[in-house]
Amino acid sequence: MGAAAAVRHPLLSRRPRPGEFIAITIFSSLLITYFAYVSSWTNNTFASSSSSALVSHVPRMEGGNFVYPPVVFGHVHMTKTAGSEINGVLSQRFDRVCGHKGYSYDAHSVSERTGGGYENITDSIAKSHPGFHRARVPLSVMNEIGYHDCDWVSHEAPKHLWNELADQIRPWPLELHVPCREPIGHLMSQCNHLNRNFQCKDANLTKAVRSCLLDIGRYSDSMGLHENITVKCFDPIPIENYVKYMSHYLQPRRIAAPYVHIESNPRPRDKTKECIWNRPDSFKQEVLNIMMKIPYYRFCSRCMGSNDDLLAIKP
Ligand SMILES: *[C@@H]1O[C@H](CO)[C@@H](O)[C@H](O)[C@H]1NC(C)=O
Numbered sequence: 001m002g003a004a005a006a007v008r009h010p011l012l013s014r015r016p017r018p019g020e021f022i023a024i025t026i027f028s029s030l031l032i033t034y035f036a037y038v039s040s041w042t043n044n045t046f047a048s049s050s051s052s053a054l055v056s057h058v059p060r061m062e063g064g065n066f067v068y069p070p071v072v073f074g075h076v077h078m079t080k081t082a083g084s085e086i087n088g089v090l091s092q093r094f095d096r097v098c099g100h101k102g103y104s105y106d107a108h109s110v111s112e113r114t115g116g117g118y119e120n121i122t123d124s125i126a127k128s129h130p131g132f133h134r135a136r137v138p139l140s141v142m143n144e145i146g147y148h149d150c151d152w153v154s155h156e157a158p159k160h161l162w163n164e165l166a167d168q169i170r171p172w173p174l175e176l177h178v179p180c181r182e183p184i185g186h187l188m189s190q191c192n193h194l195n196r197n198f199q200c201k202d203a204n205l206t207k208a209v210r211s212c213l214l215d216i217g218r219y220s221d222s223m224g225l226h227e228n229i230t231v232k233c234f235d236p237i238p239i240e241n242y243v244k245y246m247s248h249y250l251q252p253r254r255i256a257a258p259y260v261h262i263e264s265n266p267r268p269r270d271k272t273k274e275c276i277w278n279r280p281d282s283f284k285q286e287v288l289n290i291m292m293k294i295p296y297y298r299f300c301s302r303c304m305g306s307n308d309d310l311l312a313i314k315p
Pocket residue numbers: 116117118119120
């Protein structure tokens with residue numbers, strides 16, 4: 001995973017940790033422009049589709065018994081949002097985690113076998129489905145297992161699957177968690193994953209932005225239209241904040257194992273080679289304007305800092 005972005009998400013209202021003040025000062029002028037931009041956007045178009053808060057911080061335990069969370073959680077794994085780490089860590093620490101990047105029930109053995117290397121896993125899923133294994137579970141296998149015994153499901157899959165999942169877990173509602181990073185840093189991270197250099201000099205900036213997007217359609221505004229699905233957002237980096245949040249709802253495993261990191265970046269990211277960081281704020285703003293035409297980024301900009309932001313500190 002790339003290092004935490006230097007620029008915080010402009011709309012994130014969580015209190016910054018000490019080291020972050022410097023970054024915030026440096027980029028404050030960008031933030032101000034962006035705030036102005038976003039508030040104009042918000043005033044015009046925002047129609048809240050998911051404002052009904054299904055989840056409140058209920059105690060997990062009651063009289064010594066585990067209390068099921070009031071919803072089943074769905075993690076919409078957007079590319080380059082620390083999703084594999086989040087899935088991996090949750091599956092090691094908590095029960096009934098069902099993810100493309102791993103399940104609770106076999107997580108301990110997976111990390112023992114993995115031992116830091118990932119490509120050579122030869123478990124029974126790898127034998128029947130080349131290119132996959134128990135820490136990268138094929139969708140067909142996930143569907144075959146079913147989702148009836150899941151409190152938290154992570155998919156890197158087409159958006160319509162969430163509707164099918166909502167049917168299967170009835171009468172429990174589904175609460176989708178969409179990770180939102182600071183947008184420009186997220187774009188650069190996708191460019192890097194695709195082994196592409198973002199071309200600041202491209203005469204057609206829209207093309208330059210779009211050529212870096214990776215499975216951006218895993219989010220769709222239509223996901224919030226199902227009557228039993230609500231959609232929330234959160235800042236996924238550092239992942240500990242979200243893991244801590246989920247620890248209020250998920251049941252600790254009897255035997256927890258440390259998560260074995262699996263490298264998913266094809267090449268390390270070198271921010272000094274990314275032209276955009278040396279460009280003036282007006283240029284970054286231009287890139288942001290293009291990004292805000294994409295439903296996922298538009299959703300993030302209106303959700304982060306709102307009541308639907310899981311990690312925002314609420315007054
Ligand atoms: C994976 O297997 C290949 C070929 O057997 C070997 O060269 C490589 O070192 C292995 N990788 C790990 C991380 O064990």
